[in-house]
Amino acid sequence: MQNDAMKPLVIFSHGKVSGPNGSRIKSLSQIATRLGYDVESLDYRRLPTHERVNKLDRYLEELNRPYVLVGTSMGGYVSAVSALSHNPQGVFLISPALYMDGYAEAEVEKLTCPTTVVHGWDDDIVPVQNVIRFAKSANANLHVFSGGHRLREKLPETESCFEQFLRECFISATKSIETNLENMADVVDITQTESHRAVN
Helix, strand or coil: CCCHHHCCEEEEECCCCCCCCCHHHHHHHHHHHHCCCEEEEECCCCCCHHHHHHHHHHHHHCCCCCEEEEEECHHHHHHHHHHHCCCCCEEEEECCCCCCCCCCCCCHHHCCCCEEEEEECCCCCCCHHHHHHHHHHHCCEEEEECCCCCCHHHHHHHHHHHHHHHHHHHHHHHHHHHHHHHHHHHHHHHHHHHHHHHHC
């Protein structure tokens, strides 16, 4: 059985007017759990944008396990900004509030981890041109569906994209864990060898 401390973790960041237990987060959480991930959904309610970023940053600084970031709308912005200064296995963004007036500028296009974006052609809050610009610069996978900002009618399509994303990240995380364990075994072997030589 895999040690829970080594299991990959999905961290959800909700939008401005929603909460940590929204229906979409619950739906995506079920997919994550089924694929072997642990799940955490942070509560940002009543926090301004920069405090949301700070809260996620503080949370990530305490982690010592593979994780992916998932964000919706403002939570997409929060996830992308935090990812710049941390090391997620991947980032999954739904209708992310990128390049919007009133948000602190961040060079989110410099993300280097695997990134997938889901957006609506008819989004009246975050123009689709914003995410096209981001996806092109960050070399992200972009899925644009007919629909508005909330994409409620495209939940099955979003779930399908999310499952594919997690499967790819899980493979990457598993390889990372195996590499770390191999490196630890090498260190133990070298230490034991040196101790044996010292005794002799």
